Amino acid sequence: MPELPEIETICRKLTPQLRNKKFSNITVYRSDLRVPIPQDLTITATKSQIQKIHRRSKYLLMDLANGLSLIFHLGMSGRLFFTDKKTPRNKHDHVYFDTEDGLHLRLRDPRRFGLLTTGATAQLFDHKLFKNLGCEPLSSEFNGRFLHTLCQKTQTAIKSLLMNAKYIVGIGNIYASEALFLSNLKPSRITQKITAEDAANLCDNIKSVLNRSIARGGTTFRDYVDSDGKPGLHQLELFVYGRGNQPCKKCHTPIKRVTQNNRSSFFCPQCQR
DNA sequence: CTGAGCACCTGAGGGC
DNA sequence: TGCCCTCAGGTGCTCA
Numbered sequence: 001m002p003e004l005p006e007i008e009t010i011c012r013k014l015t016p017q018l019r020n021k022k023f024s025n026i027t028v029y030r031s032d033l034r035v036p037i038p039q040d041l042t043i044t045a046t047k048s049q050i051q052k053i054h055r056r057s058k059y060l061l062m063d064l065a066n067g068l069s070l071i072f073h074l075g076m077s078g079r080l081f082f083t084d085k086k087t088p089r090n091k092h093d094h095v096y097f098d099t100e101d102g103l104h105l106r107l108r109d110p111r112r113f114g115l116l117t118t119g120a121t122a123q124l125f126d127h128k129l130f131k132n133l134g135c136e137p138l139s140s141e142f143n144g145r146f147l148h149t150l151c152q153k154t155q156t157a158i159k160s161l162l163m164n165a166k167y168i169v170g171i172g173n174i175y176a177s178e179a180l181f182l183s184n185l186k187p188s189r190i191t192q193k194i195t196a197e198d199a200a201n202l203c204d205n206i207k208s209v210l211n212r213s214i215a216r217g218g219t220t221f222r223d224y225v226d227s228d229g230k231p232g233l234h235q236l237e238l239f240v241y242g243r244g245n246q247p248c249k250k251c252h253t254p255i256k257r258v259t260q261n262n263r264s265s266f267f268c269p270q271c272q273r
Numbered sequence: 274c275t276g277a278g279c280a281c282c283t284g285a286g287g288g289c
Numbered sequence: 290t291g292c293c294c295t296c297a298g299g300t301g302c303t304c305a
Contacts, residue, residue, distance in 0.1 A: 002298055002299095003298050003299090005298095006298070034281075034282095034299090034300075034301090058298090058299075058300095073299085073300090074298090074299090075282095075298095075299055075300080076282090076283095076297065076298065076299055076300095077282090077283075077284085077297085077298090092283085110282080110283050110284065111281085111282045111283050111284085111297090111299095112281085112282060112283080113281070113282070113283095113299060113300075114299090154275085154276090155275080155276080156275085156276060156277090160276080160277090163299090164276095165299090165300080172298050172299070173297090173298060173299085174298055175298085218298090219298070220298095221297085221298065222285090222297065222298080223297095223298095224298065241298095261276095261277065261278075262277090262278065262279070263297095263299095264296080264297090
């Protein structure tokens with residue numbers, strides 16, 4: 001479900017509510033997510049202060065005072081949200097987190113493509129889940145030259161490259177489609193045919209679409225909500241994603257939907273080349 | 274090694 | 290109402 005802007009939104013919302021607090025109790029109802037939830041989580045992650053909540057790629061991380069970090073991934077259908085403790089349990093509410101001051105957070109994930117595990121904070125980026133991750137698109141390291149070099153040394157469709165986390169993290173199906181539209185590049189354009197100028201432009205558009213979405217609390221295309229149950233607003237600004245057969249907002253040509261790597265790609269056949 | 278294809282899992286929505 | 294199909298914000302394995 002969520003891409004970088006949605007995880008960033010959740011991260012920013014959780015920080016003021018959880019920082020410097022402790023989980024008094026964690027209850028696991030179902031542990032067989034994509035990566036099984038460790039048996040000892042209910043012991044190791046309680047009674048220790050939450051010092052920092054941050055994001056790497058589409059992972060949400062909570063660093064605890066005891067040197068352990070909680071690692072969350074929401075997959076396609078995951079939600080991390082506060083609710084009343086008395087709210088009846090949905091059958092896909094896999095974990096309950098109670099804080100010492102009475103907050104109640106739940107992890108819900110119907111498809112179970114997400115994960116919740118732990119890792120040593122000091123060696124987090126040597127962790128199996130992180131060690132092969134590429135560049136953060138909102139960092140200064142990610143610039144036009146970096147992207148152009150990447151395009152030169154790979155031979156694939158540009159959209160596949162943008163969505164490949166070993167090169168660039170956090171960009172999923174929505175933002176890849178949107179950034180390519182803003183750059184007038186069709187998703188199937190072969191990377192080696194991307195010029196330095198295209199790459200610089202695409203890089204700027206990736207940053208701006210991600211930043212604009214974060215500013216609007218993310219994109220709610222189907223059912224994304226943040227930790228307060230609020231949907232995002234960026235879907236109001238989508239140019240192509242989910243708009244198959246509808247007129248292009250720039251030139252009125254019908255938007256095309258094609259399948260690429262088993263995922264839908266949307267683009268304007270007139271504006272994007 | 275690289276890149277494409279598919280599996281993992283559940284639910285929603287449309288057509289008949 | 291039900292059945293069968295397609296589709297869904299991700300990732301990682303397998304195969305050529």
